[in-house]
Amino acid sequence: MTIRNLDSLFHPGSVALIGASQKPGSIGTLIAHNLVESGFTGDIFFVNPKYKEIEGRCVYPDVDSMPKAADLAVIATPPDTVPRLIEKLGKRGTRAAVVISAGFRERGNENGSRICARMLDAARPRLLRIVGPNCLGIMVPGDGLNASFGHIHPLSGKIAFAGQSGAVQTSILDWATSKAIGFSHFISMGNMSDVDFGDVLDYLAGDFRAGAILLYIENITHARKFMSAARAAARMKPVIVVKSGRHRESAHAAASHTGALAGTDPVYDAAFRRAGVLRVTDMLALFDAVETLAMSRPFHGDGLVILTNGGGMGVLATDVLMDKKGRLAELSQETTKRLSRVLPPTWSHGNPVDIIGDAPSGRYADALRILLEDKNIDAILIINCPTAMVSGTEVALAVVDTLAKSPVRSSPPGIFTSWLGIDSAGEARKIFSKNKIPSYETPGEAVRGFMQMVRYRRGQNLLMETPPNIPEAFEPDTETARRIIRQALSMGGQWLTEIEAKAVLAAYKIPVVKTFEATSPEEAAAISDGLSGFLALKILSPDIPHKSDIGGVALHLVPGRGVAEAARNMMEKISRKRPDAKIYGFSVQPMVNRPNANELIIGVVNDIQFGPVILFGQGGTAVEIIRDMEIAIPPLNMQLAREAMSRTRVYRLLKGYRGKPAANMQSIAMTLVKVSQLICDIAEIQELDINPLLVDENGVIALDARIRAISSSIPAQQRLAIRPYPRELEEEITLADGQKFFLRPIRPEDEPALLALFSSLSREAIRLRFLHAMKTLPHEFAARLTQIDYDREMALVLCDPALPSASPLYGTVRLAADPDNERAEYAVLIHGDWTGRGLGTLMMRRIIDYARQQGIGELYGEVLAENRGMLKICNALGFSKRHHRDAPELVLVSLPLQIPS
Incomplete structure (x- = not known):
């Protein structure tokens, strides 16, 4: 919906608890205790006809008997009572409610779904906003508000946290309190019947109390609203997310728990990147990322230098860096010479910079001072292994002093530290924390923090990067493409034939190999007589999208009788394997001879959450086995297309190697842009494959294509997660x-x-x-x-x-x-x-x-x-x-x- 009335939810002047209780261990008892003990200074009204007094406060028998309308109502009563309560509260003037109760639409509960619909109908006339149902509650420590049944009062801080699992959130609360981590808001989303992540992001983006926004997501609702809100929030403050259900088995568990289907993980990955949101894998990484972003000074590149007094630890840190696709910075010749003047002859003479185990604080300072002046270095990880000879605290003080006295650079390197040990490193970590220098217990955690910053900055840069102009005048023949699809749909099927699919691509100026249709083996042979070179013959059927799987493709045929014989053999084989398939005939096309070409795939799939998404990767018949692919959220421009390409392994091959010329990258990116425009224009397209798309230094050409279409009554742009150019x-x-x-x-x-x-x-x-x-x-x-x-x-x-x-x-x-x-x-x-x-x-x-x-x-x-x-x-x-x-x-x-x- 909107952020309207969310002030009543997150900063109320008064709170009513419907279902307050004195029964030991009950949710109503826990919430009543938390409301009173958290320090909330506004009015608190308890409602329950069974009691006269709870927590030393008067209890009202019903909503109507409260002395005034509460800004926020917390409801902990059976589900079937909730719609009527919402109606009464709305009439009295309450504008927000947290519904703790479970039993609505979890696990496919049809009766619960009906109750949920009645609840929303009751709220809608007065725009009463609802968090939940089936949630832990909400907490705003700065206001002393704890409207939850959580077991701990959170500390006040600058982190806003919103998540869907109450069990996960209570664990986080316990862990964060032990680490003295505070929150501006702590929000349990529950089933998100009304207030969802998009609403919360919009609200928190404009709340100065929230310095960073953390999300635990199982699924999202309203993808376009989420993307708009996430993109807006990410431009104002760090937004960091843990998305559960990354694998098929856990995704199923998430669906059962939340009553909604979880989208495929690669699509979520692409959506988060497009929004400028930093995704991490677990809760520890979530809070590490907050600390890193809060303390690390900004840097712009991805070249890391490791400065250590333990060579083994430097090697281990390098291994983690390589595992995470990071990059060791290359020391300049001048830096190497200068380091050799101040370090023992046995120093590593490279990166990692191993200054030997007996390194005193002065040696750390000398090496750090030189590294800080090398403009090739984007960040420095300083590792200290405890020794009996040198105090880690002294080294930490030397590091802080060196940083304070270092010359001011327009783009100074980021600094990360890892002091190993528990008792021996405790004081050093306090020193770093006091001086806003991120510190980690292990070098691996420090490298992860560095790579989080690299990914975060890349995401921010992508949000702000100016894309190049489209390199060619591109005016698609949209009406022709629509006509082809309408005609195909009128035949009663969903899959277009290869020739129809290629005609749609050609209408969008995507180069395709010239393809001819034959209704019989004899006609295929006759067509082949007019062609030269080797030929490809394929079965033409809307019911067989994967032709090669059942022998529906024959390659390297010579024009003439051989083509007819291959066609008859193909027909016989397919009639045995797929007697139900509707056969239109055959397609005949010359085989394209491009010795330097790579096989790619460009596709479209309709994601249940985000609508049409675009796939790019290495193509060919083994595409499912190779699984080298990347997802992109449309609409695309040239910059976004190139970014998606760069995330695949085949991208390195496309740049050329061992005398093989580089592929025409611009033509690949332009094809992605054209496919993006196609699905922005035509709502009927549900699925599309161009595989293989051959590319070499001369450009691209589609050898095969398939399109699945379904009649649609909604505009094409409406189904996209991001509104395209209007x-x-x-x-x-x-x-x-x-x-x-x-x-x-x-x-x-x-x-x-x-x-x-x-x-x-x-x-x-x-x-x-x-x-x-x-x-x-x-x-x-x-x-x-x-x-x-x-x-x-x-x-x-x-x-x-x-x-x-x-x-x-x-x-x-x-x-x-x-x-x-x-x-x-x-x-x-x-x-x-x-x-x-x-x-x-x-x-x-x-x-x-x-x-x-x-x-x-x-x-x-x-x-x-x-x-x-x-x-x-x-x-x-x-x-x-x-x-x-x-x-x-x-x-x-x-x-x-x-x-x-």
Whole structure:
């Protein structure tokens, strides 16, 4: 839904417990005790007709007898009582509830599902928000709120935690308290009938109390909302997730526990990466990641140097680094020479930098000082093995002192430490903690912390990276592709024939080998007579998608009679193995001779949670055995396509080796972009395989393809987890003087053009537009303005109709809506040479129309009082105006939007 009324949930002024009890060990008793003992200063109302007093407080017989409506209600009564309670609470004015009770829709309980539906129906008229049912409860230590039956009061801190398993969360609470780790929020999600991870992420992203967000996820609901919320939150603070059910057996257990199907793990992996969320494998890694992100100073590369007084430990750390696909930094020649001057002759003369077991604190300091100055080094792991000769505490103090005195670099390396031992290392770890230097009990844990930072930074960079322009003019023949699919569906099947599938690909400008259809062996032979070279013959049947599995493919045939004989043999074999299959005939195609080519696969599968996802990897007949593949969440641009490619093993082969030329990477990425566009356009496509897709230095060509289609009544874009580029908003505009422009949504590729638009503005225009002087538009800011979430934001740009994708931008207007879609802030920017031509008014009208279509209730903005041009436009468009109470130089403008019925 929205974040509306979540303040009542997470920061209530009063709480009612329905089902409070005195029965020893009961949930109602535990929650009542926690509410009273946690230090909550607001009103607490206990409701139960069986008692007069609980925890020294008056007990009310029912909801109606409470002296006032509580902001938050906690319900611990049987499931069939909950819908009526929600209705009564809503009428009284309560706006949030935590339903502790189980027995709703877990394990396929049909009656429980009906009760859950009635509960939501009762909540909906007043937008009463519900956490649960079947949950542990919620805790907000900073407010003294413990509305749960947890056994420990959490400490107050800056970590927000939300998870689906109460058992996991109580274990985490126990562990975190023993480690003095505190929380801003501790939220048990339960069955997520209403409030889900998307809502919680939206809320916590804007709550200053939460410095980092940790999630324990078994499954998600509303994939598009989750992706939008996760992407927005990850740009503001670290979001770290443990996703259970990584393997088939545990995924089944998660489904049984939560009453929802868990999606496939590689798809979740791809979704988390796309959102900029850091995924870790277990709860220990989750909290290690928080400590690492909180303490480690930012670094930008992935080259690690290991500085150690124990060679064996350096080797073990290197092994872990290689296992996690990390990289040892290469020491420069100058660094090696300088180290040789200060270290014993027996030092390792390489990375790891082994400074020998008797290393005193001064030797550590000398080596560290040199390494800090090597710009090839992105991070340094300092390991100390305990010895009787040197105090680990002294070495720790030397490290801290060296770091404090090191010259300031524009991009200093990250620092990680691992002091081995228990008692001997305790004081050193306290020193590092006090100085905000991450410290780990083992070198392996330290390497894991380093790689978490590397993956986190890569994810953040991917969120902000400007993609290159699409290298070729790409205008698909969408109508032809739709017609082919409609005709195939009219025949009553789901699988298109190979020829139909290839025709769909060709309509999207994907190169395919020329393929001919024959209805009989004799016709296949006749077709072959007109071809040269070796031929491939395949059975043509919508019922046999995997042709080679049952002998439906014959290769290296010579044109002529041999083709007819092969066709007859093929038909006989298939009639025995698949007598039920509908046979249309055969496909005949020349075999492609590309000696330097690699076989790839590009596919599409419809994930139960995230909708269509794209697969890329090494292809061929052994694709299921090799299993070298990567999943990407559409829509894709060239940058995202290249990133997905780079995560496969075959990618290294594609770059060329031993005299074999590199493959045309651009053509592969472009094919991924075209497939992405295909599934963004055509909702009927449920499954697609291009296998093999041959690629060499000259480009790609599809040798075989299959497509499964199902009739669909929903728009293609609606099924995607991320809203694609809204092409329907494109239009050509003609001004009164005849000047033509092309109006379209902004694209991530527009960042250079946006920077050029900014550079056209005078200093005064920049100050009026951005409310303060700016000399340049930083990349991070420009990336956020161009890489928008079309589901929550919109930016329209004016460009040249002759070159709509590559021309300069003459103006831009944007809005950013709150998660509730109640209000949206606007901004408009016109090229310095085009001001005073009416473009500002024109673009404002377009964004107002768009806001109305989206159901946004109000458009607002902040305008400097001296910006008379903007205020004149606002006045003409019906905006109301008032001066800002705390900043009289600002005028607040707003326009209520009448939403058509």
